[in-house]
Amino acid sequence: MPSLAVIGLQWGDEGKGKIIDYLAQGFDLVARYQGGPNAGHTVQYKDLRFIFHQVPSGIINPQTLCVIGAGCVIDLATLKTELSQLKDAKVDYQGRLYIDSKAHLILPYHKAIDEAREAFRTGEKIGTTLKGIGPCYEDKYARIGIRFGDLRNEELFSSKLKKNLAQKNFLLMELYNQEPLSEKKIIDEYLGYAQEFKSYMADVSELVNTAYEQGKKILFEGAQGTLLDIDFGTYPYVTASSPHAGGICTGLGIGPKRIDEILGVAKAYTTRVGNGPFPTELFDETGRILQAEGAEFGATTGRARRCGWLDAVLLRYAVKVNNVKKIIITKLDVLDRLAELKICEAYLTKKAGVVKKISIDLLSDAEVTDLEPVYLKLQGWQKTTQGARKFSELPYEARVYLETIEKLVDCEIVAVSVGKERNDIILKNSFNW
Numbered sequence: 001m002p003s004l005a006v007i008g009l010q011w012g013d014e015g016k017g018k019i020i021d022y023l024a025q026g027f028d029l030v031a032r033y034q035g036g037p038n039a040g041h042t043v044q045y046k047d048l049r050f051i052f053h054q055v056p057s058g059i060i061n062p063q064t065l066c067v068i069g070a071g072c073v074i075d076l077a078t079l080k081t082e083l084s085q086l087k088d089a090k091v092d093y094q095g096r097l098y099i100d101s102k103a104h105l106i107l108p109y110h111k112a113i114d115e116a117r118e119a120f121r122t123g124e125k126i127g128t129t130l131k132g133i134g135p136c137y138e139d140k141y142a143r144i145g146i147r148f149g150d151l152r153n154e155e156l157f158s159s160k161l162k163k164n165l166a167q168k169n170f171l172l173m174e175l176y177n178q179e180p181l182s183e184k185k186i187i188d189e190y191l192g193y194a195q196e197f198k199s200y201m202a203d204v205s206e207l208v209n210t211a212y213e214q215g216k217k218i219l220f221e222g223a224q225g226t227l228l229d230i231d232f233g234t235y236p237y238v239t240a241s242s243p244h245a246g247g248i249c250t251g252l253g254i255g256p257k258r259i260d261e262i263l264g265v266a267k268a269y270t271t272r273v274g275n276g277p278f279p280t281e282l283f284d285e286t287g288r289i290l291q292a293e294g295a296e297f298g299a300t301t302g303r304a305r306r307c308g309w310l311d312a313v314l315l316r317y318a319v320k321v322n323n324v325k326k327i328i329i330t331k332l333d334v335l336d337r338l339a340e341l342k343i344c345e346a347y348l349t350k351k352a353g354v355v356k357k358i359s360i361d362l363l364s365d366a367e368v369t370d371l372e373p374v375y376l377k378l379q380g381w382q383k384t385t386q387g388a389r390k391f392s393e394l395p396y397e398a399r400v401y402l403e404t405i406e407k408l409v410d411c412e413i414v415a416v417s418v419g420k421e422r423n424d425i426i427l428k429n430s431f432n433w
């Protein structure tokens, strides 16, 4: 099986980074296909701990080539910091990291607009990561974006930047009442990056396709999650890219038949950082326990993540849009303390009674008041699961919890993560990567 995708099935932060790092041990190439530094992927192996925003999460595996596709957006300042952290930790990434010259650059004005716009919004803030993601993708689709490859030509870069900055400064000053950004400062900074990062520039589509033809093992690393997808997520409370499996093709320039298997990753419960509907959100002591036990703070922004029960209705939806048959459940250990567990198996709606399936566009703020989760109650295990390395070592109630998820979402759970560290994982025999 040459290629495998790892996709978040919820609102991000499912533990994709950990799973990618684990899997990367057996892969030749790890490719990010969408998103940018809004991602925060935590990897922990022995005394190494990183939160990757730009760099693919396979990088600490010395044999992997890591690539960032054209569908991603790049903040070179973040990349610089991340590379220096890797260097400090003596991780040798030289010759193992490539970025598509067609990937769009996040420029200081994108971040300034993201911040100004969020501040300007009254009542309906998205709660973005303020990393400039939306404004950067907007420019891409408005056909005024500046791409990584534009840094090859200093004059071209400077002239594009000048044109854009004139418009952006107008917006910042006239609409958002902000200070204008300095053209010289940005140009100087980015022409410095042009030198620093030119050796990372590549045609990633060509690189990935060739690797595939050579039978190399390729891992596609999803960022964010299906419910944050620009089209198939809980719009408008979504990100600006396509985290779902379809994004792999458009983000990397490969054909759909080159995605051989798709693995979905879901937490044993649900979290969401930022605003937007969340039917199973808990505001009580259980929610606080999940938040504390799961250390649920955003890896990118440090914001406390909202916590709630597992939502099998939304999980079934995410499984369908990605065509997932196999899933990994992470953070099972976070539930260890709870005496009783709940899984949302349906919604009770005023209009249609009990429904097991909903259209994602109905999960808007207005409709969410008409959606009451119908819960299946299960017994907790109240024992530690962290040291378990086989399914048979899990408490009986934990196995029942997992089997219930399998039935509710009609997928096989091929692995369960029971701790932060790379090897805190239980694999089924059918996990053959």
Ligand code: GDP
Pocket: 008, 012, 013, 014, 015, 016, 017, 018, 039, 040, 041, 042, 043, 044, 293, 294, 295, 298, 299, 330, 331, 332, 333, 334, 417, 418, 419, 420, 424
């Ligand atoms: P990602 O964005 O999907 O890569 O996930 P994040 O890294 O943002 O968030 C997952 C958090 O949970 C990180 O702090 C991980 O170290 C941690 N984590 C991952 N898997 C497990 C697990 O099985 N148990 C526990 N307790 N923590 C985990």
Ligand code: IMO
Pocket: 008, 011, 012, 013, 014, 038, 039, 040, 041, 126, 127, 128, 129, 130, 131, 132, 133, 134, 222, 223, 224, 225, 228, 237, 238, 239, 240, 273, 274, 275, 299
């Ligand atoms: P990883 O890859 C969780 C959320 C933000 C906000 C919305 C839009 O670590 O799972 P954006 O800055 O993208 O315009 O914000 O999306 N968001 C994430 N939430 N994990 C992420 O990435 C996220 N990336 C963006 O909180 O609600």
Ligand code: MG
Pocket: 012, 013, 014, 039, 040, 041, 042, 299, 300
């Ligand atoms: Mg994250």
